[in-house]
Each structure stands twice: as structure tokens, then as C-alpha cells.
Amino acid sequence: MPTLHVEFFEGRTVEQKRALAKELTEACVRVLGGSADSVDVIFTDVKREDWATGGVLWSDKAAKPASS
Structure with missing residues (x-):
């Protein structure tokens, strides 16, 4: 398996991990x-500083204000 x-x-x-593990197992x-x-x-x-998408760290994305 x-x-x-x-x-x-x-x-x-x-609690969230427990519920997800149960659902995935089922x-x-x-x-x-x-x-x-x-x-x-x-x-x-994973820390946000250890994950990048499109060449940009997620910690950097979170630090920027949302553009309108």
C-alpha cells in the first residue's frame, strides 16, 4: 500500500493533521x-522561507502588500 x-x-x-490522515487513509x-x-x-x-514558487520565496510574497 x-x-x-x-x-x-x-x-x-x-487536529487538522489527524483529520487529513484519516481522510487520506480512507x-x-x-x-x-x-x-x-x-x-x-x-x-x-515547511517554513515559508524554505519554499519558492516562480522564483519567489513565499516569505517574501507574504511580506508584500496585496496589489489592487
């Missing part, structure tokens, strides 16, 4: 079969 790697910006609560079992005990979910919290 699968090992799912979920990366997102830090700040999610344990989806894998429903679609792929097998048992829930064989599904692994690994969460990685």
Missing part, C-alpha cells in the same frame, strides 16, 4: 483496497 507524503506550510494543528482503502494499517501518511511542515 502507499506511503503518502504531504508537504505544506507550517501552522496546521494536530480514500486509499476505498480506491486501492487493502487495510488502513498499510497506509502511511508523512507530514512535512
